[in-house]
Amino acid sequence: MAGEEFVVTPWKVEGVVDYDRLIERFGTQPISDELMERLLRAAGERHHLLTRRIFFSHRDLDKVLDDWEAGRGFFLYTGRGPSGPMHIGHIIPFYFTKWLQDRFGVNVYIQLTDDEKFLEEERGLSLEETRRWAYENALDIAAVGFDPDKTFIFQDTEYIGNIYPLALKVARKINFSWVRAVFGFNHQTNIGMTFYPAIQIVPSLFEKRRCLIPAAIDQDPYWRIQRDIAESLGYYKTAAIHSKFLPPLTGPTGKMSASKPESAIYLSEDPKSVRKKIWQAYSGGQPTKELHRKLGGNPDVDVAYQWLYYFFEPDDRKVEQLREDYRAGKILSGEMKEILIEKVTKFLEEHQARREEAEEKLRLYKYEGKLAKEMWGKTYE
Numbered sequence: 544m545a546g547e548e549f550v551v552t553p554w555k556v557e558g559v560v561d562y563d564r565l566i567e568r569f570g571t572q573p574i575s576d577e578l579m580e581r582l583l584r585a586a587g588e589r590h591h592l593l594t595r596r597i598f599f600s601h602r603d604l605d606k607v608l609d610d611w612e613a614g615r616g617f618f619l620y621t622g623r624g625p626s627g628p629m630h631i632g633h634i635i636p637f638y639f640t641k642w643l644q645d646r647f648g649v650n651v652y653i654q655l656t657d658d659e660k661f662l663e664e665e666r667g668l669s670l671e672e673t674r675r676w677a678y679e680n681a682l683d684i685a686a687v688g689f690d691p692d693k694t695f696i697f698q699d700t701e702y703i704g705n706i707y708p709l710a711l712k713v714a715r716k717i718n719f720s721w722v723r724a725v726f727g728f729n730h731q732t733n734i735g736m737t738f739y740p741a742i743q744i745v746p747s748l749f750e751k752r753r754c755l756i757p758a759a760i761d762q763d764p765y766w767r768i769q770r771d772i773a774e775s776l777g778y779y780k781t782a783a784i785h786s787k788f789l790p791p792l793t794g795p796t797g798k799m800s801a802s803k804p805e806s807a808i809y810l811s812e813d814p815k816s817v818r819k820k821i822w823q824a825y826s827g828g829q830p831t832k833e834l835h836r837k838l839g840g841n842p843d844v845d846v847a848y849q850w851l852y853y854f855f856e857p858d859d860r861k862v863e864q865l866r867e868d869y870r871a872g873k874i875l876s877g878e879m880k881e882i883l884i885e886k887v888t889k890f891l892e893e894h895q896a897r898r899e900e901a902e903e904k905l906r907l908y909k910y911e912g913k914l915a916k917e918m919w920g921k922t923y924e
C-alpha cells in the first residue's frame with residue numbers, strides 16, 4: 544500500500560502514511576543513528592520511543608544538544624486541542640515530554656487550545672464545551688506527573704491577555720496567502736482560524752532560548768512558519784521532534800478519531816471495554832489457526848503488535864521475540880491481543896489512579912507552582 548496517496552495536516556490524516564516521503568514533503572530531517580545516540584547520551588538513559596524511531600524526524604535537534612552542552616539550555620513546549628476525551632495516542636507525546644523534562648531538568652509549557660477547537664466549525668462544539676474539555680484533558684495531562692515547579696499548563700481563553708501583544712507581532716508577519724498555502728484555508732474559512740496559527744506559535748517564544756517541541760508530525764506546519772519569522776522578532780527558530788501516529792485499532796489507514804470510537808482507546812475506559820475493543824482490532828493473522836501456524840502472521844499490520852511496539856512493551860528483547868514468534872506462527876493473533884490487553888489495562892489503571900489525585904497538581908501547574916506564578920506575572924510583548 545506504500546506509495547499510495549496520503550494526507551497529513553493538523554486536522555486530518557488519511558491513507559497509509561509513508562513517513563519517509565513525509566519527511567521530504569515537510570522538509571524535516573530524519574533522526575540519524577548518530578544524533579539519536581547523542582541525545583540518549585545527553586539524557587543518560589535510553590527510551591524506546593527514540594530507539595524504535597517512533598520519534599523519527601526533527602528540526603534542529605542537533606542545535607538543542609549544542610545549546611545544552613554549551614550551558615545555554617533549552618525549554619519544552621507541547622499542547623492539546625481539547626475537542627473531547629483524550630485517547631492513548633494523544634497522551635504519548637506528554638509521557639515523552641515528561642521523560643525529557645526528567646532527564647534534562649528543563650521548563651515545560653503546555654497549551655490547551657480551547658479557542659482552536661471552538662473555531663473548527665465542523666466539530667460543532669460550543670465554547671463552553673471546549674473549555675470544559677480543556678479542564679478534563681488538563682487532569683489527564685497533570686496525571687502524567689510533570690515537575691510542579693517547572694511546568695506551566697494554560698488554556699488560551701484564560702491566558703490570552705498575557706500573550707496577546709506577542710500574538711499580534713507574530714500575526715503581522717503572516718499573510719493570508721501564506722496560511723492558505725500551508726493549511727489549505729479557503730474563502731469560506733472563518734477569520735478566527737486564519738489568526739489562530741499566531742496563537743499556537745507564541746509559546747515557542749516564551750523564553751529567549753531554543754524551544755524543543757515534541758508532538759506528532761501533524762503539528763509541524765506551525766513550526767515551519769515559526770521558523771521563518773522567529774529571528775526577525777528577536778527569538779530563536781524553534782526545534783521540533785516529530786512522532787509517528789499510533790495506528791487506529793481499525794487498521795493501518797488514517798488516524799484514531801472521535802467519530803469512530805472503535806478506532807481508539809480513551810484514557811477513561813474500563814477494562815471491559817478495553818478488552819472488547821482490542822478483541823475487535825485489525826489483525827495481521829491468517830483466516831484460520833491452522834493456516835496461521837503454517838504461514839505465520841504479519842506484525843507490520845497487526846495492530847496489537849504495533850501498539851506493543853509503539854509504546855506498551857518497552858523491553859526491546861521481548862518485542863523482538865514477539866515479532867519473530869508471530870511471523871513464525873508460534874503466537875496467534877488472539878495471544879498477541881491478550882498480551883496487549885494486559886499492558887493497556889495496567890497502564891490505564893495506573894493513569895486513572897494518578898488522575899484521581901491530579902486536581903491539586905493541576906492547580907500548581909496552572910496557577911500556584913513556581914513557573915506558573917512567574918508566567919501570570921508576565922506579559923509577552
Ligand code: TYM
Nearest residue numbers: 621622623624632633636654656743758759762787788789
Ligand atoms: P491534538 O489535541 O490533536 O493532539 C495532541 C497531541 O497528540 C499528538 N497526536 C498523536 N500522537 C501519537 N499518535 C496519534 N495517533 C496522535 N494523534 C495526535 C498530536 O500531534 C499532539 O502532539 N493544535 C494542537 C494543540 C497544540 C499543540 C501545541 C500540540 C497547541 N500547541 C504544541 C503539540 C505542540 C492539537 O489540536 O493537538
